Amino acid sequence: MQSAVEKLRKYRDENYRSHDEIIEIWTHVLSNRNLSSLGDEKWLILEQIFKSALHCSKQSIARQCFEQLEKKFKKTSRRVTTLNGMYFESIGEFERAEEIYSLLLEDNETDAIVRKRQISLLKEQNQIREAISQLNSYLELYQADQEAWSELCDLYLSEHDYTKAAFCAEELLLINPHNHLNHERYASIRYSQGDYEKARTYYFSTLKINPTNVRALYGIILTSTNLALKTLGTNSKIQNSNENNQSLNEQMQWAREQIMQKYIETTPDLLPIIESAIQSLTL
Amino acid sequence: MGQKLLLIIGLLALAHAGYSAAQHRVFVRLTEQQFERLPTDIIVQTLIAFLACCIGSVQLFGKFKPILITAEWQNKTWDTIGNRPSFMTFNHRGRKLFH
Numbered sequence: 540m541q542s543a544v545e546k547l548r549k550y551r552d553e554n555y556r557s558h559d560e561i562i563e564i565w566t567h568v569l570s571n572r573n574l575s576s577l578g579d580e581k582w583l584i585l586e587q588i589f590k591s592a593l594h595c596s597k598q599s600i601a602r603q604c605f606e607q608l609e610k611k612f613k614k615t616s617r618r619v620t621t622l623n624g625m626y627f628e629s630i631g632e633f634e635r636a637e638e639i640y641s642l643l644l645e646d647n648e649t650d651a652i653v654r655k656r657q658i659s660l661l662k663e664q665n666q667i668r669e670a671i672s673q674l675n676s677y678l679e680l681y682q683a684d685q686e687a688w689s690e691l692c693d694l695y696l697s698e699h700d701y702t703k704a705a706f707c708a709e710e711l712l713l714i715n716p717h718n719h720l721n722h723e724r725y726a727s728i729r730y731s732q733g734d735y736e737k738a739r740t741y742y743f744s745t746l747k748i749n750p751t752n753v754r755a756l757y758g759i760i761l762t763s764t765n766l767a768l769k770t771l772g773t774n775s776k777i778q779n780s781n782e783n784n785q786s787l788n789e790q791m792q793w794a795r796e797q798i799m800q801k802y803i804e805t806t807p808d809l810l811p812i813i814e815s816a817i818q819s820l821t822l
Numbered sequence: 823m824g825q826k827l828l829l830i831i832g833l834l835a836l837a838h839a840g841y842s843a844a845q846h847r848v849f850v851r852l853t854e855q856q857f858e859r860l861p862t863d864i865i866v867q868t869l870i871a872f873l874a875c876c877i878g879s880v881q882l883f884g885k886f887k888p889i890l891i892t893a894e895w896q897n898k899t900w901d902t903i904g905n906r907p908s909f910m911t912f913n914h915r916g917r918k919l920f921h
Contacts, residue, residue, distance in 0.1 A: 553902050554902050554903075554905040554906075554907055555901075555902055555905070556901065556902075556905050558916070559920060562920075590907075590910070593912050594910070594912060594914075594916045595916050595919075595920040596912075596916055596917045596920055597920065625912070628911075628912055628913075629912035629913075631913075652908060655908040655909055656908075658909065659908075659909045659910065659911050662909070662911055663911040663912070663913045664913075686906045686908055686909065687909075689904070689906060690906050690909045717891045717892045717894075717895065718895045718903070719892070719895060719896075720895065720898065720899075720900055720903050720904070748892045749892065749895070749896055751896070
């Protein structure tokens with residue numbers, strides 16, 4: 540029981556998405572026990588189980604948790620009411636969910652959580668453009684919201700609007716310059732745009748922060764190959780481009796050796812496959 | 823548990839050293855000697871007890887965090903960093919997968 544609670548806490552704090560596992564822990568370990576000994580953490584766990592149950596479409600478990608929460612916090616609690624809205628979202632009654640959310644907003648305009656729910660409601664109904672414009676007006680008010688910038692970036696990517704997605708990724712970089720995944724994402728967006736020079740710079744900055752990022756190593760191989768091909772196409776200054784190509788080649792080799800090294804350390808069996816895969820990526 | 827014990831022992835030893843110092847003062851006054859300095863064993867006991875208290879209390883409040891700011895994300899993947907719980911949607915494959 541103790542280890543189950545600890546696992547749930549870890550999942551909750553670090554935003555894991557293993558909802559099926561959470562439900563399993565609940566049905567096998569926790570559902571029949573008395574959770575009162577956990578004190579206030581009980582309610583956090585119930586909320587967590589509720590959300591995971593909705594993800595796994597186990598409405599009966601969700602109702603069970605919801606009833607306990609409602610009994611404790613009454614109908615006046617905004618957080619519990621939001622959960623009720625989520626329940627309606629999950630069974631496809633979007634109008635009722637919207638009704639609940641707009642009532643909550645009327646009560647308190649500054650409730651960021653409810654506004655985010657409204658935006659995800661639009662996303663759920665596949666109204667991506669409407670969601671984007673709502674999210675933009677949300678970000679005008681809450682500019683330091685990392686989660687929202689990340690979401691907007693993803694929404695733009697799903698619309699193939701790379702320029703705007705890159706802008707959001709830049710904002711994320713500014714908010715959190717020490718996270719290697721932000722650098723990697725920005726580089727990948729630039730790569731999709733065809734801006735190999737910039738992509739390569741940011742793949743390198745990813746590696747500077749975290750030398751174990753394999754995706755960035757692959758990114759360096761790809762961008763260097765593409766840049767080399769480009770200079771081959773336009774060899775106006777032959778001397779200059781030769782030198783340039785040589786350094787690109789060196790970097791490519793370096794990245795390749797790094798990847799090989801990682802595979803030798805972890806899974807040597809896969810080495811031949813990786814070798815041929817890299818071969819097909821390079822010239 | 824060990825660190826708690828160390829802290830308790832350290833505090834007790836510190837209190838004992840203080841009490842001994844006071845007693846030494848009384849002894850000196852009663853025997854009408856000139857007070858020069860505390861005996862070495864009391865000073866040594868104070869220092870050791872102080873060290874034990876330091877180590878015990880530092881150990882008691884959890885583990886040290888890595889000093890490098892990038893270390894926090896070193897082993898994170900996009901699975902957890904890219905997950906945005908306040909924008910979760912329920913209209914996805916979960917409906918078919920777990921039914």
